[in-house]
Amino acid sequence: RQAYFRSDLSLLLERVGSGKESLSFMRRRMRRLAAQWAAAARRLDERLRSQYRVQKRILVHVGFLTEESGDVFSPKVLKGGPLGEMVQWADILTTLHVLGHNLKISLSVKELQGSLGVPPGRGSCPLIGPLPFDLIYTDYHGLQQMKQHMGLSFRQHRCHIRVIDTFGTEPAYNNEEYATLHGYRTNWGYWNLNCKQYMTMFPHTPDNSFMGFVTEELNQTERFNIKRDKVNNMAVVYGKEASMWKGEEKLLTILHRYMDIHGTVYYEAQRPPEVPAFVRNHGLLPQQELQQLLRKAKLFLGFGFPYEGPAPLEAIANGCVFLQPKFSPPHSSLNHEFFRGKPTSREVSSQHPYTEQYIGKPHVITVDFNNSQEFETAVQDILKEKVEPFIPYEYTCEGMLERVNAYIQHQVRRSWPGNPPSPFLQLPNSTALIWAPNITAPACWPPLSGLRLFLSPEASSCVKTCQDAGLICEPSYFPFINSMEAFNGLNAQCESLEAEKNHVFPAVHVDRRECFQQKEPLLFSCAGVSAKHQRLCPCRDYLYGQVALCRDCL
Numbered sequence: 001r002q003a004y005f006r007s008d009l010s011l012l013l014e015r016v017g018s019g020k021e022s023l024s025f026m027r028r029r030m031r032r033l034a035a036q037w038a039a040a041a042r043r044l045d046e047r048l049r050s051q052y053r054v055q056k057r058i059l060v061h062v063g064f065l066t067e068e069s070g071d072v073f074s075p076k077v078l079k080g081g082p083l084g085e086m087v088q089w090a091d092i093l094t095t096l097h098v099l100g101h102n103l104k105i106s107l108s109v110k111e112l113q114g115s116l117g118v119p120p121g122r123g124s125c126p127l128i129g130p131l132p133f134d135l136i137y138t139d140y141h142g143l144q145q146m147k148q149h150m151g152l153s154f155r156q157h158r159c160h161i162r163v164i165d166t167f168g169t170e171p172a173y174n175n176e177e178y179a180t181l182h183g184y185r186t187n188w189g190y191w192n193l194n195c196k197q198y199m200t201m202f203p204h205t206p207d208n209s210f211m212g213f214v215t216e217e218l219n220q221t222e223r224f225n226i227k228r229d230k231v232n233n234m235a236v237v238y239g240k241e242a243s244m245w246k247g248e249e250k251l252l253t254i255l256h257r258y259m260d261i262h263g264t265v266y267y268e269a270q271r272p273p274e275v276p277a278f279v280r281n282h283g284l285l286p287q288q289e290l291q292q293l294l295r296k297a298k299l300f301l302g303f304g305f306p307y308e309g310p311a312p313l314e315a316i317a318n319g320c321v322f323l324q325p326k327f328s329p330p331h332s333s334l335n336h337e338f339f340r341g342k343p344t345s346r347e348v349s350s351q352h353p354y355t356e357q358y359i360g361k362p363h364v365i366t367v368d369f370n371n372s373q374e375f376e377t378a379v380q381d382i383l384k385e386k387v388e389p390f391i392p393y394e395y396t397c398e399g400m401l402e403r404v405n406a407y408i409q410h411q412v413r414r415s416w417p418g419n420p421p422s423p424f425l426q427l428p429n430s431t432a433l434i435w436a437p438n439i440t441a442p443a444c445w446p447p448l449s450g451l452r453l454f455l456s457p458e459a460s461s462c463v464k465t466c467q468d469a470g471l472i473c474e475p476s477y478f479p480f481i482n483s484m485e486a487f488n489g490l491n492a493q494c495e496s497l498e499a500e501k502n503h504v505f506p507a508v509h510v511d512r513r514e515c516f517q518q519k520e521p522l523l524f525s526c527a528g529v530s531a532k533h534q535r536l537c538p539c540r541d542y543l544y545g546q547v548a549l550c551r552d553c554l
């Protein structure tokens, strides 16, 4: 059956239900953004008219909101707890609904069992017959619950699962055997999925798929009003909990010399939060009122936590400059409590690396907050600068619909690792290789026409190598470049060739000129890095403002 765009959200709102603060928050968000989604759907529908889009049967099982997982988030919705996950799930559900798919929502293990056809009272009864869904979106909690309740059929059906995973999962952590043998085993990882099945909140590593969320867009009148009403010396501090402001009195005092400072810190009537007296604290605001505050403010100031949330994008979308601390050394699961145990070694270079790397100046200023002079100069510069509201296309409704639609229609098993041949062509005056255009490329998505192959410098990941070439690493291409031909084409001067399980392979040992192929397809990794190896890196182009998609991807 064909999928048709939907602009009416009432059926979705009904299905989400209420009864929990988290669900009410999500429904409020869906309602508020309804017109924006409808307009985006119209535009994308126009553009994709010629495409036949298959309607999929989709189960969405939101594990972290189930009572069985403890649901620690819902009671904190109105008390300054994390809302980023709720923002994202609301937007995922809306995207799937608007794209016209056949959606079932599950918020408890009982509903999950009902949806999967597991008879009640039979905890780990295997699914009988085929899976009644083409795709299942869940999170790590949900994955655990599914494994428990699908029994043996979990293995058989796991390629249909997509895991919403805020911070991402790297291949070395995902492969159980390798993680166990090499110290990458964490509480979350080792599910042996294809890493593209993990879908992140920001495009952290191309090893995973970038799911994202949306940011509220402005119409012409709102843009005009923002220009008219901006208060040049008004700052809002990022942080719903007083703990996020702790130890920052010195910087706040400096900022206060130049600007009026506002906050949205949650507090209980009898216990006002511990923020300096000169701060105007509004208490935790409904999302809509926070938007209004950001429309007036010139500066949105982060003190380092929370990491990688939606709020800086909202601030930038409303014409604020986001000022944030640089982390030196970067924070990661190796040196920071918050990331410890997360299945990634990614180095977080600032509070919000996405805004630092993909947006940058004049919207985002990243400085060393230990250097108060640097901080003060940044504030002075911001006061002088005029900044327009900005949203990267991938964080608009249209961008999210476009991306998720491409995943749903194209990201199928055949585009995932196998062992095909690899005919290459050297690009003139370049160190890169491309797929020979006269040779029929095997079916792959993203299409192989986008492939550019590089040999990384030593101690450089493929994420970095591709980035330095203005491209992005594409893990789906790894199986096509895991060959002697690829090494030869890049003039790697191999003394020998062996196949081993290692998350930096295919690669060349820098001293011994030994070349290594990858033996375990699940270990193909863009993120992997080794001081002793030069890696073979498959890169591709990407659309401006839509890093998940290549030029020929749509």
Ligand code: U2F
Pocket: 081, 082, 083, 084, 085, 087, 166, 201, 239, 240, 264, 265, 283, 284, 285, 286, 287, 288, 290, 306, 307, 308, 309, 310, 311, 312, 314
């Ligand atoms: C992130 O979670 P947070 O919820 O802490 O992220 P924020 O960026 O602070 O805010 C999320 C939403 O909260 C809203 C705001 C954002 O969309 O509009 N909000 C509000 O409604 N009222 C207010 O007064 C202030 C904010 C991240 F998203 C999670 O994935 C991480 O787990 C967490 C920790 O790093 O950070």
